[in-house]
Amino acid sequence: MAQIFAYIRHKDGVADDSALELVNAAKQIDSGAAATAVVTGSGAELEAVCSQVAASYAQVWKVDHAALAYPNAELVRKALLKLLPATGILLVAHDTFGMDLSPGLAVKMNLPFVSDVIAMDSLDGTALKLVRQEYGGMAHTHVTCDTAAGAVINTRAGAFAPDESKAAAGQVVDKSGAVGDLAATRAFLEVVAAEAGDVDITKSDVLVSIGRGIEDQENIELAEELAQAMGAVVSCSRPIVDAKWLEKARQVGTSGQTVKPKVYMALGISGSFQHLGGIKGNPFMIAVNKNPKAPIFQVADVGIVADILEFMPELTEKIAK
Amino acid sequence: MEILVCVKRVPDTAENEIEVKGDGSDIERDDLVYSVNEWDNYAVEEALQIRDKVGGAVTVVSVGDDESEEVLRREMAMGADKGVLLSDDAFEGSDGAGVAAILKAEIEKGKYDLILTGAQADDGAAQVGGMLAAMLDLPFASLVNAIEVIDGNTLKVGREIEGGNQEMNEISLPCVLSIQTGINEPRYVGIRGIRKVASVEIPVHGASQLGIEPASVGAAGAKVRRLDYFVPELGEGAEMLEGDMDEICDKVLELLKAKGGLK
Numbered sequence: 001m002a003q004i005f006a007y008i009r010h011k012d013g014v015a016d017d018s019a020l021e022l023v024n025a026a027k028q029i030d031s032g033a034a035a036t037a038v039v040t041g042s043g044a045e046l047e048a049v050c051s052q053v054a055a056s057y058a059q060v061w062k063v064d065h066a067a068l069a070y071p072n073a074e075l076v077r078k079a080l081l082k083l084l085p086a087t088g089i090l091l092v093a094h095d096t097f098g099m100d101l102s103p104g105l106a107v108k109m110n111l112p113f114v115s116d117v118i119a120m121d122s123l124d125g126t127a128l129k130l131v132r133q134e135y136g137g138m139a140h141t142h143v144t145c146d147t148a149a150g151a152v153i154n155t156r157a158g159a160f161a162p163d164e165s166k167a168a169a170g171q172v173v174d175k176s177g178a179v180g181d182l183a184a185t186r187a188f189l190e191v192v193a194a195e196a197g198d199v200d201i202t203k204s205d206v207l208v209s210i211g212r213g214i215e216d217q218e219n220i221e222l223a224e225e226l227a228q229a230m231g232a233v234v235s236c237s238r239p240i241v242d243a244k245w246l247e248k249a250r251q252v253g254t255s256g257q258t259v260k261p262k263v264y265m266a267l268g269i270s271g272s273f274q275h276l277g278g279i280k281g282n283p284f285m286i287a288v289n290k291n292p293k294a295p296i297f298q299v300a301d302v303g304i305v306a307d308i309l310e311f312m313p314e315l316t317e318k319i320a321k
Numbered sequence: 322m323e324i325l326v327c328v329k330r331v332p333d334t335a336e337n338e339i340e341v342k343g344d345g346s347d348i349e350r351d352d353l354v355y356s357v358n359e360w361d362n363y364a365v366e367e368a369l370q371i372r373d374k375v376g377g378a379v380t381v382v383s384v385g386d387d388e389s390e391e392v393l394r395r396e397m398a399m400g401a402d403k404g405v406l407l408s409d410d411a412f413e414g415s416d417g418a419g420v421a422a423i424l425k426a427e428i429e430k431g432k433y434d435l436i437l438t439g440a441q442a443d444d445g446a447a448q449v450g451g452m453l454a455a456m457l458d459l460p461f462a463s464l465v466n467a468i469e470v471i472d473g474n475t476l477k478v479g480r481e482i483e484g485g486n487q488e489m490n491e492i493s494l495p496c497v498l499s500i501q502t503g504i505n506e507p508r509y510v511g512i513r514g515i516r517k518v519a520s521v522e523i524p525v526h527g528a529s530q531l532g533i534e535p536a537s538v539g540a541a542g543a544k545v546r547r548l549d550y551f552v553p554e555l556g557e558g559a560e561m562l563e564g565d566m567d568e569i570c571d572k573v574l575e576l577l578k579a580k581g582g583l584k
Contacts, residue, residue, distance in 0.1 A: 074460065096482045100463040103451030107418065112544035115446035129548065134444045135332065138339035139348055142548040185460035186492040194485030206582050212335055230577065231584025242503035248485055256485050263582035284580040286573060287559060293338045302576060303559030304569055315570045319583065
């Protein structure tokens with residue numbers, strides 16, 4: 001069995017939630033596996049993350065390098081190529097960094113790459129069977145790869161339960177010396193913070209959230225009327241922002257806002273994992289979608305198979321009475 | 322600037338209910354509506370806008386079967402100058418690395434300053450762009466939502482990262498970028514546009530023209546294989562409300578009152 005490594009994402013000296021999820025992802029591959037955490041960064045923030053992660057991983061490889069203070073995927077890839085053994089399974093969170101890092105890393109390591117994995121099915125010898133989704137979550141698949149030489153596996157946020165035991169009392173090993181000089185053909189300049197919108201959707205207890213099912217810009221009025229009747233705020237999924245029908249600050253999802261309402265109405269939203277990733281606090285969710293197969297119905301409390309363009313005005317009228 | 326955009330013909334998930342075949346070998350493909358992968362359409366629009374600003378040409382390329390020609394033609398109707406179809410029985414069943422290897426072979430036959438892909442396609446893997454860049458030893462950035470041409474050697478690119486923030490990078494040319502939706506507003510393609518390119522010849526390159534060893538791609542060369550499609554045993558999911566719209570809305574109103582959804 002190839003050794004399992006978990007790449008730990010962190011920010012401001014705090015490990016990402018995925019750090020605890022990858023502990024269990026490794027155990028789902030092999031229940032006896034104790035994954036080694038790999039943490040790259042620089043200075044005091046890196047130290048803080050390593051101590052935090054050592055509670056959950058028996059071994060933590062620390063890579064302190066000034067060039068890795070910001071996680072530039074190209075530099076992290078070059079560092080990992082020098083650091084990792086020729087055979088090893090590397091687990092990475094499938095987020096905006098993991099998508100940047102892993103495909104190219106797998107090519108450079110000549111290893112199989114499996115993206116956006118939601119469960120490990122079974123290990124038969126070195127043949128690993130995994131579960132993924134296709135078509136925006138409308139179909140599930142089993143895929144397999146031979147891990148004899150290792151693999152790079154990106155796991156979906158929230159798909160694996162976090163390991164909260166924190167009983168590893170792990171050891172931090174300084175691997176900085178293995179990395180050496182790092183030079184990039186892509187230079188990180190800065191992070192431009194999201195613009196604040198005219199409404200802060202994160203402050204609202206009730207959201208009327210619209211997706212592709214709204215069909216046309218002029219139909220947004222129907223959602224606004226419903227929201228007004230309910231005393232709620234209109235939010236949306238990604239396609240509405242892509243179409244420039246609503247401002248970016250109204251978007252719920254990993255690439256938009258993280259909201260914690262009490263009631264969430266998902267209208268014409270299919271329910272991609274990126275969208276659901278922005279909804280926290282387990283709100284009461286009512287989903288309306290024309291497509292009975294829409295993944296949103298798996299997570300909603302109440303579902304209605306209907307055209308939101310008929311549903312919204314009818315409900316608005318009922319509330320008004 | 323010579324720009325290549327990689328595009329894929331996919332079932333349109335906004336237009337279809339995807340059903341898994343009884344034996345799990347595939348999804349039901351009868352009556353599926355296909356279109357160009359949404360992300361790729363933004364990539365083509367971005368390429369056209371860059372070309373129109375700094376000059377050069379845009380080539381669209383697709384790995385697929387004969388029917389993929391229609392998406393190449395559609396993107397040419399948008400304004401792409403050339404289309405190339407990479408098609409061969411040996412390509413069937415390729416994994417992400419296989420598709421990237423096929424694209425690499427075509428790219429090495431020409432000389433491109435900028436190679437664009439969509440950030441992801443129907444399988445949701447978001448992998449071909451990054452793999453292609455690594456195989457070509459070129460710089461790469463994923464989830465690109467802004468491109469500014471600094472000069473003939475450098476681009477400034479924005480990447481979409483968590484929380485609506487944008488990560489700005491300077492990247493040297495030639496490079497590979499995977500494009501996120503929303504970077505621009507793709508132009509509308511009318512029937513007239515499609516007609517204009519209806520008879521343009523689209524060359525088809527197979528394994529031998531590309532100098533690809535057939536066993537290195539396709540199902541034979543795949544490191545990652547799809548075993549089946551399946552319908553998972555899911556939890557209970559949502560309680561589905563049925564009845565006419567009037568009854569449904571009465572029920573929703575009740576629920577909203579009970580759950581604090583009305584003010």
